[in-house]
Structures are given as structure tokens and as C-alpha cells.
Amino acid sequence: MRTLLFSFFLLSLISISCESGKKDKKLNSRLGFSKEMADIDCGAFCDPPTVGYQLPADSTCGHSSxxxxNCFAWKNFLALNWRASDERGLPDTTAVAADYGMPGDYSPTVWESYLSADDVFAAKQPEQWNLKSKNGYIKYINEINKFTDINASLPKPKLRAMLGGNVDEIMQAKGAWLTDQSGNIVWYEIRMNSIESDFIRKNKLYSSENLNAFAAKNQGVWLPMESIEIKAAWRVIPENQLESLKNFYKISKAMVPEIKGFDKNNQPIYGKYTQKYLGLVGLHIIRKTNQSPQFTWMTFEHVNNAPTEGQVDPSVKYCFYNPKSTDKPNQSPVPGKDSLSKPVQVIRIANNAITPEIQNLNKQIRDMIKASNPKSVWQYYQLVNVQWPENPIQDGNNNKTAPLMDGGITPNNIANVTMETYIQEKQCMDCHKNASVGAQKYPTDYSFIFLKVKQAK
Known part of the structure; x- marks a missing residue:
């Protein structure tokens, strides 16, 4: 038994040292092994997260819990936020953990190098990835909620029929936006990995005619395994605060439009684009695997976004909460009535409080990140929750019309205060099981991404 345990320890140490990039004076730290890592509970036979660029394999390590x-989510977060390489969607393998999340590093992460939804669903060929442009990588961003342009392309009765509920609540289709306590709008983007984007481009599913024909032929649109979708929320970093805030946020440069007003459909009217610095405040990661064909739904936030109801920390200056405000929390602004610069008072509802188990894991991971790079901005992010199917259902056994089966998705209290600000009582699958196209309601594999396709008149 002693020999077996020693062999297991050696194998574990070798595995960890291959993934680690830490540069510490102590041998254990240099090899990536520490007491904090040893204490991380990732279930039997599952390696703990490490600061590295390797995207983890399927989630369950032989069993699910x-x-x-939770550990699987952090592994994805750490790898997807590694510095991107010159090739779209791949990590820079020359980067080291000691530089992970260095303040003032505005270079894109792996997921930021994925194609945006706008690129994927454009009829023209997407532009080549240009990491080394003259002024550095600058993205374009133009959404003030996750579904800014849907209300203009699909009538509300059709949306209600597709989603099986109140569109205004589910989709924030009134044009609701989120304004931080500095009076700046939060901006959103949607991206997908090459497995998913190549599938869509190869089958020309950016055309409504092709999309509907493909869905009819295949009784739905079933995304390939290892598809990943990313939704991100960004706050504007005022230039006079850049030097102080760059130490606490992942910051990227982006071309952002002014909002000149709203049209008759409550869609924003955009004006001139100008370069701004954006700080990451929220990140959804959803990933389809053989053991999670209903996707694993992972959501992260910046630690100072907003307090949980009844748990305000007076020492924290929250980005979306003012302790002196008398406004009712989580109230959606109304176009034409509310000012774009009026801060929205936000709290996390008590039912969605981060569990003690996840709080403990978050602390351990943040300590691990700090051990690699004491200045890393990634130490200021936290896992909120993970939703996954306890009884997964493979595509071939699922419904051929929406709603899809949910695979025993658990837990049922998951929301990101920057992206589900006004619908925190709902959970991911409440809406996503209804994702579909056409009058026949052919399912689109729990993804609303295909609502981006412009419908033929």
C-alpha cells in the first residue's frame, strides 16, 4: 500500500509539474504543488486546477458531482483566459504563469480570439485574425444587452411562441441596459470556438433559408461536441481611472459606439465609434461534451460587482451597488424614460447566493493565482455557479421539437448579476430548452445564437 501511494504521488507530481509555469523559490511552488492545491476538493481521481493553458478534458473524471x-469550471476559466496566440482560438504556449493576468496587458485572451457572433452570421467571409496590428488588437463591440438586435428582427408574438414565456422578462426585449455606478453603460459580446463557428460556416447556417432546410432535414440543429459559446459583460474604464483600475480588472481595448437614442422598436441608434478601455465584469462559458450534451453552464463575475441581499460589505466599493441609494434593486430601465447614465442599483438575490463550497474553492483558486503572479488581475474574479445535467440525454434521444429535455439539469439557482440582472429568479434551462427555429420549432440545441440569423421577408 505504501509503495502504491508513493507511486501515485510521483505520478501526480509529474503531471502537475508539466502543466505548471510557476517560478517560486520553493521547490513545491515551482513544481505547481502546494498545500492549497492539495486541499482543493475536486472529487476522487480529478486533478485540481492549475494556472495553465490546457483546456480540460471532459468534466466528470468517471463520476459527476x-x-x-466546480473545478471543471475553474479549469475552463483559467485556460480560456490565457493569452491568445497568433492563431485564432489557440493559447500562446510561450507565455508563463508568472505573467498570467499582468496589469496593463491588453492583449486578447484565447476566448477573445474566437469569432464573434456577428462575424459568424455575416454572409461575407470573416476577416483574418490580426493579433499584431499596428495599434494592437482592438475589437468592435456594439450590444447593450445579450440580445440587442433580436427585437428588430423577430416579432414579439413569434418570440413568445418560441420561448414559451414573457419575452420582456426572458429576453430583456424592451431594450433594457445596465449602467454602473460611474454612469457608464455595460457592453456585451458573444463569441464561439472554432468547432462551433466552423460548423455554422461550413453548413452556411448564417442564411435563414439554409438554416431552416438544415433544421428540417436533421430534425433540429445539433451542435458538434466540444462546442463552446462565450458571453461577456464589460464596463467602461474611464481613462482618468485606468492607472488605478488596471490592477483589478482584465482590460481590453475596443471600438465602442455612442448611443444617440432609440428607434420605434426600442432598438439603440448607434453613432460614431471611439476607442475605449473595457474591464471584464461577467463571463458565461457554456461547453458541450459527451458527458454534458445539455452543456455545462459556467458563470463568473468580478468580485466587486454587487453584494448578495443582506450581505453588504461596507469596506467594498461595488461597481453596481450604492449603499446610499434608495432605488429599488434590479429594476430594468425604460427607453425614452430613464437616462442611459442613471446607475442601476443591483443586488444578488438571496436564493442565488454563492454557496460556501464555491466560496471556499474561489479562495483557494485566487490564492493559487496569487502564488503564480501576486499582481494578477484574475485573482479578483469568482465562480458564481455551475449548472450541469445529472441525467444527460444524447442528441439522438432528445425531443425533435422544442422544448428539449433538460437532462436533470442542476442546480436550479444560477444567475449572473451583469447578464441576468432583471431575471435572477430564472435559471439557464428555463429559457434555453425552448431555443428553436421555424414554425415547426425545430430545436437549436439549447442555443439562442441562431436568433442572430436575419429572417427572409
């Missing part, structure tokens, strides 16, 4: 999926 919340602790296993």
Missing part, C-alpha cells in the same frame, strides 16, 4: 463540476 457539484465539486467536480
Amino acid at each position: 457539484q465539486s467536480v463540476l
